[in-house]
Amino acid sequence: MIIVVTGTPGSGKTYFSNLLGKRLKIEVLHVTDYVKKYALYDRIEDNEYIVRPMKLKKRLEKEISRKKDLIIEGHILSEFRLDNARVLVKREHLNKIRSRLEKRGYSKEKITNNLIDEAIDYCGLNAFMHYKNVYEFIRPNYNEIIEFLKGKRKNRFIELSDELIKEKII
Secondary structure (H helix, E strand, O other), X not given: OEEEEEOOOXXXXXXXXXXXXXXXOOOEEEHHHHHHHOOOEEXXXXXXXXXXXXXXXXXXXXXXXXXOXXXXXXXXXXXXXXXXXXXEEEOOOHHHHHHHHHHOOOOHHHHHHHHHHHHOOHHHHHHHHHOOOEEEEOOOXXXXXXXXXXXXXXXXXXXXXXXXXXXXXX
16 A cells, blocks of 8 residues: 655654554655755755655656555645545644754745744645545544544545634634
8 A cells, every 4th residue: 555644844744654664664765865865956945955856756657567566655745646546634733843843943935934833734635636545634533543544434624724814824
C-alpha cells in the first residue's frame, strides 16, 4: 500500500508518519531528505529548497514501482498525483503551527503564509483535487486511519478557516 502524508509545515506530519510507519511496519520516505539526496531542487531560498515537482514525481514513481508498501511524507505531495496512493492530510490548529515554526526560526512572513495555507486547507484542497482517497485529521485516531487505508472509511474534510480571525492573522 502506498500512503501519502501531506500537510502544512509544522502540522506534525513527520512525527505522525514515523509513528504510523512503526505501527504498520512500513518504511517511511521523507521528501525533504529525498529532495536533498537526489538534488531535486532548483535553488535554496530563505532556507527552503525550491523543488522541481515533476522531477520529484518521476523519481518517486520509480521508488514506488520497487516497493509494495511505502509511506511518503511531505507537504509538496499535494501538488501532484501518485497513482494508487491513499492520502492522509495532517491538519493542526494555527496557534500550534505558529509556535512550531517560530521555534524553527521561520521568518514572520513565512509563518504568516503557512498559517494562511493551513487555514484555507491548501494541502487538503490540492490533495482532494489530485487524489480519490483523502482523509484529513488533526488528532490521529489510528483505528479510523487504518479503516480509511483499508477502504472501509470515506474521505474526510476538516474546516479551520475560522481560526484565521481568532488568531488575528487577517
